[in-house]
Amino acid sequence: MQEILQKQRVSLDIDDIRALIRSDAAVVDQLILKRLSSEVALINELGRYIVNSGGKRLRPLLVLLAARACGYQGEHHLELAAVIEFIHTATLLHDDVVDASELRRSNQTANAIWGNEAAVLVGDFLYSRAFEMMVSVGNMRVMEILARTTNVIAEGEVLQLLNCHDPDTSEDRYRDVIRYKTAKLFEASSQLGAVLGKQPPAIEQAMARYGMHLGTAFQLIDDALDYGSSGNNIGKNIGDDLAEGKPTLPLIHAMRNGTPEQVRVIREAIQNGGLEHIDLVLEAIESTNAIAYTSQSAQQEADLAIEALVDLPASPYKEALYGLAEFSVNRDY
Numbered sequence: 001m002q003e004i005l006q007k008q009r010v011s012l013d014i015d016d017i018r019a020l021i022r023s024d025a026a027v028v029d030q031l032i033l034k035r036l037s038s039e040v041a042l043i044n045e046l047g048r049y050i051v052n053s054g055g056k057r058l059r060p061l062l063v064l065l066a067a068r069a070c071g072y073q074g075e076h077h078l079e080l081a082a083v084i085e086f087i088h089t090a091t092l093l094h095d096d097v098v099d100a101s102e103l104r105r106s107n108q109t110a111n112a113i114w115g116n117e118a119a120v121l122v123g124d125f126l127y128s129r130a131f132e133m134m135v136s137v138g139n140m141r142v143m144e145i146l147a148r149t150t151n152v153i154a155e156g157e158v159l160q161l162l163n164c165h166d167p168d169t170s171e172d173r174y175r176d177v178i179r180y181k182t183a184k185l186f187e188a189s190s191q192l193g194a195v196l197g198k199q200p201p202a203i204e205q206a207m208a209r210y211g212m213h214l215g216t217a218f219q220l221i222d223d224a225l226d227y228g229s230s231g232n233n234i235g236k237n238i239g240d241d242l243a244e245g246k247p248t249l250p251l252i253h254a255m256r257n258g259t260p261e262q263v264r265v266i267r268e269a270i271q272n273g274g275l276e277h278i279d280l281v282l283e284a285i286e287s288t289n290a291i292a293y294t295s296q297s298a299q300q301e302a303d304l305a306i307e308a309l310v311d312l313p314a315s316p317y318k319e320a321l322y323g324l325a326e327f328s329v330n331r332d333y
Contacts, residue, residue, distance in 0.1 A: 012323030066193025093123035156180025186215025
């Protein structure tokens with residue numbers, strides 16, 4: 001299997017991947033701005049601020065690539081890419097309110113500028129606009145996938161809330177949060193491409209697995225970068241997850257393998273939040289190789305994503321999906 005995966009690895013970087021669907025992506029950007037339009041000025045102002053704040057747009061990119069890789073030749077993938085971005089943006093708005101975050105992608109969060117009430121309500125607008133758009137596609141399977149996806153994401157938000165400030169959170173519980181809260185939207189993004197391309201059930205499920213493993217790898221690296229990168233690279237402050245009392249994999253691994261004193265410090269840091277002992281926590285993470293463990297776990301997920309594509313017909317878009325899996329684990333932002 002390793003030999004197969006190695007042969008399938010490609011050297012496409014993220015710019016090469018984006019160039020492959022540049023014209024589609026440009027249409028999606030225009031569509032996003034058009035569909036953001038509202039007679040309520042604050043919705044326009046806040047929505048445009050969030051959408052134009054420098055996100056990677058990986059989820060809509062995944063919709064476009066998956067649809068083309070599955071042989072789709074129509075235009076509904078453009079609408080669905082915008083839908084996915086609206087759903088993602090809505091979750092960010094709600095996340096930042098729940099977490100009381102003030103910085104995202106090196107910019108002030110919407111709730112920090114306009115207040116929690118406006119952020120939540122505009123998030124609701126984006127959700128409802130997304131469902132309005134998906135209905136226009138006229139495909140019951142599409143609506144079924146996206147309705148289930150938004151429900152699972154909401155469950156993931158609640159699971160994460162339950163894990164916050166709980167130092168006894170297991171790796172399995174942590175991974176459940178990732179699967180529900182982050183990976184589910186990646187899963188839907190790639191699965192929708194197969195649905196539009198009218199692929200058989202086996203390929204549709206393979207595309208769903210690809211997205212799920214890709215999204216898991218992406219979040220694992222995000223959690224590693226929270227302790228192993230500069231704040232300028234990732235657009236937030238080092239230790240933000242710890243400040244919010246989130247027991248992510250680097251902390252879970254460090255507690256499993258650290259000294260009794262290190263375990264005590266990390267447990268107290270998770271329970272209390274804040275960064276009072278961030279230096280000691282970082283020392284524990286380094287001495288237990290927690291970042292390497294988290295990165296290795298992410299690579300395993302990327303390998304599973306690549307493996308899921310084995311029966312997909314060869315095309316430049318399939319190669320781009322391979323490249324996207326590699327980007328998810330090799331990035332530093």
